[in-house]
Amino acid sequence: MAVVTTPASAGGEAAAAAVRRRIAGRSTDIVGIVFKCLLIGALLLTVLILGALLYEVITGGWDVLSSDLGSFLSGRLTSRAEIAGVAQGLAGSFWIAVFVVVLSFPVGIGAALYLEEYAPQSRFTRLIDVNIRNLAGVPSVVYGILGFAVFVRALESVTGGRTLMAAGVTLAVLVLPIVIITAAEAVRAVPDSIREAGFGVGATRWEVVRGHVLPYAAPGILTGTVLALARALGEAAPLILVGAVTGRLGASYEVLDPSQLQERFTAMPIVIFTWAGQPNADFRTLTAAAIVVLLVVVLLANTGAILLRNRYEKKR
Amino acid sequence: MTTIEATPLQLADLRGNPSRMRKESAVRGLLLGAATLSIVISALIVFSLVREAWTFVTEVEAASLWTSGWFPRRGLYDVKTLLVGSLLVTLIAMVVAVPLGLGAAVYLSEYARPSVRRVLKPVLEILAGIPSVVLGFFALTWISPEIVQRLSDGATQFNLAAAGIGVGVLTIPLMASISEDAMRSVPLSLREASAGMGARKVTTSTRVVVPAAVSGLVAAFIVAVSRAIGETMVVAIAAGATGGSLFTTNAFRPGQTMTAAMAAQAAGTDSVKGAALTFQSLFFVGMLLFLITLALNLVADRFVRRVRQRY
Numbered sequence: 001m002a003v004v005t006t007p008a009s010a011g012g013e014a015a016a017a018a019v020r021r022r023i024a025g026r027s028t029d030i031v032g033i034v035f036k037c038l039l040i041g042a043l044l045l046t047v048l049i050l051g052a053l054l055y056e057v058i059t060g061g062w063d064v065l066s067s068d069l070g071s072f073l074s075g076r077l078t079s080r081a082e083i084a085g086v087a088q089g090l091a092g093s094f095w096i097a098v099f100v101v102v103l104s105f106p107v108g109i110g111a112a113l114y115l116e117e118y119a120p121q122s123r124f125t126r127l128i129d130v131n132i133r134n135l136a137g138v139p140s141v142v143y144g145i146l147g148f149a150v151f152v153r154a155l156e157s158v159t160g161g162r163t164l165m166a167a168g169v170t171l172a173v174l175v176l177p178i179v180i181i182t183a184a185e186a187v188r189a190v191p192d193s194i195r196e197a198g199f200g201v202g203a204t205r206w207e208v209v210r211g212h213v214l215p216y217a218a219p220g221i222l223t224g225t226v227l228a229l230a231r232a233l234g235e236a237a238p239l240i241l242v243g244a245v246t247g248r249l250g251a252s253y254e255v256l257d258p259s260q261l262q263e264r265f266t267a268m269p270i271v272i273f274t275w276a277g278q279p280n281a282d283f284r285t286l287t288a289a290a291i292v293v294l295l296v297v298v299l300l301a302n303t304g305a306i307l308l309r310n311r312y313e314k315k316r
Numbered sequence: 317m318t319t320i321e322a323t324p325l326q327l328a329d330l331r332g333n334p335s336r337m338r339k340e341s342a343v344r345g346l347l348l349g350a351a352t353l354s355i356v357i358s359a360l361i362v363f364s365l366v367r368e369a370w371t372f373v374t375e376v377e378a379a380s381l382w383t384s385g386w387f388p389r390r391g392l393y394d395v396k397t398l399l400v401g402s403l404l405v406t407l408i409a410m411v412v413a414v415p416l417g418l419g420a421a422v423y424l425s426e427y428a429r430p431s432v433r434r435v436l437k438p439v440l441e442i443l444a445g446i447p448s449v450v451l452g453f454f455a456l457t458w459i460s461p462e463i464v465q466r467l468s469d470g471a472t473q474f475n476l477a478a479a480g481i482g483v484g485v486l487t488i489p490l491m492a493s494i495s496e497d498a499m500r501s502v503p504l505s506l507r508e509a510s511a512g513m514g515a516r517k518v519t520t521s522t523r524v525v526v527p528a529a530v531s532g533l534v535a536a537f538i539v540a541v542s543r544a545i546g547e548t549m550v551v552a553i554a555a556g557a558t559g560g561s562l563f564t565t566n567a568f569r570p571g572q573t574m575t576a577a578m579a580a581q582a583a584g585t586d587s588v589k590g591a592a593l594t595f596q597s598l599f600f601v602g603m604l605l606f607l608i609t610l611a612l613n614l615v616a617d618r619f620v621r622r623v624r625q626r627y
Contacts, residue, residue: 022514029516029518031516031518032516032517032518035518035521035522036423036427036517036518038419039419039420039422039423039427040423041419042415042416042418042419042420042423043419043420043423043424043436045416046416046420046440046443046488046492047436047439049485050439050442050443050446052454052458053446053450053451053454053458056454056457056458057450057453057454060457106350107350107353108350110346110347110350110351111347111350111351111353111354113347114344114347114348114350114351115351118344118347118348119351127355128351128352128354128355130617131354131355131358132354133613133617134358134610134613134614134617135354135357135358135361137539137542137543137609137610137612137613137616138361138546138606138609138610139545139546139547139548139575139605139606139609140546140548141546141548141575141578141579141602141605142361142365142546142602142605142606142609143361144578144582145361145364145365145578145598145599145602146357146360146361146364148364148582149364149365149367149368149599150360150364173357176353176354176357177354180354204332204336204337204339204340205340205344206339206340206343206344207336227445230445231445233447234445234446234447234448234449234450235447236447236448236449236548236549237448237548237549237552237575237579240579240582240583241578241579241582243582246583269447269449269549272449272450272453273449273452273549273552273553276449276452276453276456276553277553277558284457287453288453291449291450291453294447294449294450295446295447295450298445298446298447299442299445299446301445302441302442302444302445303438303442306438306441306442310438
């Protein structure tokens with residue numbers, strides 16, 4: 001007696017045979033194999049492009065990086081390729097990082113805490129929520145216009161115009177929605193049982209947040225903030241609009257000298273942008289070397305944040 | 317034997333320590349201020365754009381809006397040059413990003429073993445962290461000579477196609493991660509039911525999982541488009557046309573997008589000067605860009621919310 005029985009109607013016998021063949025036979029699934037190869041191809045192509053980029057950049061800048069690294073890191077922006085260096089770019093990027101950390105981290109984490117812990121389910125809360133998500137999708141040039149109109153022009157008495165301070169605040173504003181969103185996700189992941197235990201022994205909401213929720217969510221918040229900082233270090237378009245110097249930058253300060261905050265400035269992405277536009281072939285080597293310097297910082301930050309998040313996810 | 321006096325509980329006893337309560341409301345007010353700051357920022361963006369853009373819209377001569385090209389310092393504000401440029405770059409970027417990003421996402425979510433996934437996902441996230449200036453340099457020095465100029469003989473060194481491919485590479489990780497999230501949120505039961513009916517893996521992936529995740533995939537696409545339209549530095553470095561640009565539909569020649577036009581106007585000279593409305597044209601283009609990406613983001617948000625509701 002056949003295991004598979006089908007009604008002996010039109011095509012029944014053929015269908016039964018096909019099913020028996022499918023279950024018991026060993027036909028190769030060609031379409032499946034081709035599809036899987038296409039998918040792997042897509043992934044491989046992506047990885048290869050990344051590899052080509054890193055290879056191009058490292059070999060392009062190798063001359064400068066291997067021989068003159070010290071003078072490259074301490075040189076300034078000039079039009080003479082032999083003595084040009086990224087010191088001013090590094091100083092500018094350093095101070096931008098300081099502004100981002102000091103301004104947007106507390107405000108962003110505070111806003112996330114309000115939205116997740118304190119906010120009632122009202123239209124106002126939903127408005128803030130939608131607003132933050134929209135702000136995260138606004139192009140960076142538009143933040144540059146905000147920086148130019150508000151921090152450079154309207155607040156010129158405070159920032160001094162097209163200065164490092166204006167740039168730092170602009171980038172802090174740009175990065176704020178990202179900090180809020182990632183911090184909110186980290187806080188949301190804290191189990192309610194922890195909060196309820198705190199309330200159960202009579203703590204106020206702030207005491208619960210400060211003593212239990214924040215420490216529990218700290219790795220996730222840290223990951224988000226490091227990713228946001230790495231993003232801020234790589235942005236160039238807002239800096240162009242806020243008046244970063246793209247040619248020769250005369251004055252040069254010690255890295256930690258805060259008086260440069262009210263002066264014209266440059267930053268690593270702008271240095272790269274300036275040099276990339278130079279027709280002189282020597283500048284191509286310099287551009288590649290500057291890219292390597294920037295990538296080292298940005299990729300280290302990103303990798304660190306990802307590793308931190310993976311470890312944190314494994315622990316929970 | 318002593319007896320304990322039982323005084324009735326007063327309301328005042330249940331109220332907390334006043335200093336704790338004061339601290340509580342102070343903190344709450346502070347955090348509310350932080351959250352409201354985001355609305356202030358939005359208002360500032362709109363305000364800074366609208367003020368000068370309005371001047372442009374009311375004072376511009378209609379004739380200068382339909383000329384041979386975008387030359388703001390000479391008073392030629394042909395907006396369609398910028399719109400077509402942005403469209404070309406975005407189109408080419410999507411041709412690159414959608415197949416690669418979607419393919420990578422389907423592989424990572426349906427086929428990859430956990431060990432493979434653990435290695436490949438961070439690689440994609442590293443690609444996501446590469447600054448756009450770097451990709452612009454790569455587009456100019458490698459994509460343009462190796463790819464674009466091999467495809468077309470008439471291609472110049474600076475061209476929109478190289479910039480488009482660069483923007484596409486930039487957008488692949490975004491497309492891949494949102495698509496993968498959408499596909500992973502499809503319940504396992506659907507895949508198991510499909511396999512239980514005798515479907516092959518490829519059939520399950522393409523006929524069951526992808527259609528089930530389509531809202532998330534559309535959201536991923538729209539977010540990617542929005543990112544591509546807003547990308548500045550890749551185009552500014554690789555597409556040429558810093559002073560102004562003639563209207564062109566040829567992707568193998570230099571061109572200009574909305575974003576790079578704004579950057580070009582602010583860089584170059586030390587301040588934004590030129591013909592009468594040059595300064596305001598910067599804000600006008602910014603306003604256009606802001607409205608387009610806002611619309612795209614609102615639509616994408618609607619799709620993402622629909623994905624969350626289903627499951």
